[in-house]
Amino acid sequence: MPDRYFNNGWFGRHPSAYEIASVFIAPLRRYAARIAGRSPGRIIDIATGTGANALKLAQLGHSVVGIDLDQEMLAKAHKKRRSHLDLDFMHGDGTALPFNDDTFDAATISFAMHDVPPEIGVGILREARRVVRPKGRIHIIDYNDLGSGFGARLLYRVARFYETPNYFGFVRGGVARYLEAAGLTVDRKRHFLGAVQFLSAV
Numbered sequence: 001m002p003d004r005y006f007n008n009g010w011f012g013r014h015p016s017a018y019e020i021a022s023v024f025i026a027p028l029r030r031y032a033a034r035i036a037g038r039s040p041g042r043i044i045d046i047a048t049g050t051g052a053n054a055l056k057l058a059q060l061g062h063s064v065v066g067i068d069l070d071q072e073m074l075a076k077a078h079k080k081r082r083s084h085l086d087l088d089f090m091h092g093d094g095t096a097l098p099f100n101d102d103t104f105d106a107a108t109i110s111f112a113m114h115d116v117p118p119e120i121g122v123g124i125l126r127e128a129r130r131v132v133r134p135k136g137r138i139h140i141i142d143y144n145d146l147g148s149g150f151g152a153r154l155l156y157r158v159a160r161f162y163e164t165p166n167y168f169g170f171v172r173g174g175v176a177r178y179l180e181a182a183g184l185t186v187d188r189k190r191h192f193l194g195a196v197q198f199l200s201a202v
């Protein structure tokens, strides 16, 4: 297994730069949180990174736990905790979540699927499905499939310089095969300028 296989893109190696870059996609996170927030209650943010997505959900009043393998990213996430928010972070593997079946009302996975090898991505989705109650939704926010149009191709021209090798297979092959392998069905898909997709699956 390569060193830090789970987070070996440029931003993964520079968590402080990731925090700064994250500021620019804050509107996307707000939008994503509003979508996921339609499944109220307890939400798990898998591969939470520096916790920006988890924070937005907690600010909408949800009970949120963020989980990630990378301690450096988590150190930044912990700083986002506030006494008035129901927000917690923990170290753990998204492919082996330390929770019982049906613990959560929904799961979110933002900008993480493209980072990991397909078998890890499918493993994360299977675990999300296990820990989310029946009919609860799994929300995926990530790069849109390259075949989806101009916006995706334009973002690709930039992202190819800093993303992990896994990114190329993800955007070329499309996210549908990950979902299918995990037994999930997309019941709603939206996108931002064709470049980023917001999927809700059950």
Ligand SMILES: C[S@@+](CC[C@H](N)C(=O)[O-])C[C@H]1O[C@@H](n2cnc3c(N)ncnc32)[C@H](O)[C@@H]1O
Pocket (backbone or CB within 6 Å): 006, 007, 012, 022, 046, 047, 048, 049, 050, 051, 052, 053, 067, 068, 069, 070, 073, 092, 093, 094, 095, 109, 110, 111, 112, 115, 116, 120, 124
């Ligand atoms: C690009 S970051 C995205 C972080 C965050 N979700 C966001 O929207 O900014 C991808 C994250 O996935 C995490 N990750 C990769 N594989 C993982 C796994 N198997 N379990 C938990 N976290 C994982 C990495 O450590 C990294 O923090």
